[in-house]
Structures are given as C-alpha cells and as structure tokens.
Amino acid sequence: MRKLTKWLPFMALMATIAGSSLYLFFGGGNGYYKPATADPAVIYRQACVECHGKRGEGKGVLYPAFDKYMDEEDVLREIREGNWRMPAFRYIRGDTLMILARFIADHGYLKHKE
Numbered sequence: 001m002r003k004l005t006k007w008l009p010f011m012a013l014m015a016t017i018a019g020s021s022l023y024l025f026f027g028g029g030n031g032y033y034k035p036a037t038a039d040p041a042v043i044y045r046q047a048c049v050e051c052h053g054k055r056g057e058g059k060g061v062l063y064p065a066f067d068k069y070m071d072e073e074d075v076l077r078e079i080r081e082g083n084w085r086m087p088a089f090r091y092i093r094g095d096t097l098m099i100l101a102r103f104i105a106d107h108g109y110l111k112h113k114e
C-alpha cells in the first residue's frame with residue numbers, strides 16, 4: 001500500500017497533463033480571443049500563429065499548412081465556424097473579420113512553400 005501512495009502525486013500530475021492536452025487537442029486554442037485592434041497582422045500574431053506558424057506553414061502533422069488556393073470565403077468560414085481542432089473566433093467579426101480574411105487570403109501566407 002505504501003508504494004502506491006508514493007506514486008499518487010505523480011499520477012495526479014500525469015492525469016492533469018493528459019487532461020489538458022486532450023482539452024487543447026479537441027477544444028483547440030482560445031475562441032474567446034477579443035481583438036483589441038483591427039490590424040490583421042497583429043491579430044494573426046496574437047490568435048493564429050500558435051497553430052498556423054509565422055508564414056502559414058503550420059506546425060507538424062496536427063496543424064497542416066494553409067492551402068494555397070483558399071479564398072476569402074474559405075477563410076471567413078473557417079474563422080467564424082472553426083473546425084474540430086480550431087476554435088470558432090466569435091469575437092472576431094464585422095470589418096475586423098473581413099479585413100483579417102482578406103489579409104490571409106491575399107497575403108504571403110499563401111506562398112509559404114515557394
């Protein structure tokens with residue numbers, strides 16, 4: 001019995017780590033991010049870069065690089081609705097949302113592999 005109790009703190013720690021990575025994996029990031037600016041470059045850096053990388057190159061297998069051929073509509077939908085590993089950003093909306101979507105669709109993010 002003594003042996004088991006010795007491992008309890010360790011097991012609790014592991015459970016916490018496993019739990020929060022599952023949460024991050026499926027819940028994905030922070031959809032409650034509120035932009036304090038309309039500058040799309042700043043918003044991208046604050047809310048998107050952690051998964052999509054500085055130039056949209058993505059991160060490992062979990063976060064694929066941006067599709068080169070996505071258009072403004074795709075980007076808009078993605079930000080509004082999210083997907084199974086990306087949160088929907090409900091506070092990015094209106095003009096800020098339009099500008100961000102255009103920025104990502106137009107910008108060099110599409111050229112990350114060239």
Ligand code: HEC
Binds near residue numbers: 043074085104
């Ligand atoms: C928690 C990680 C995470 C964050 C934060 C995140 N995304 Fe994503 N995003 C993903 C994943 C994962 C995918 C790909 C899902 C799939 O189709 O498998 C994706 C897909 C996309 C796509 C579609 C890409 C394509 O090739 O069609 C766009 C556009 C996009 N994200 C924009 C954004 C923007 C803009 C932000 C910031 C406001 C953002 N993402 C923040 C994880 C994230």
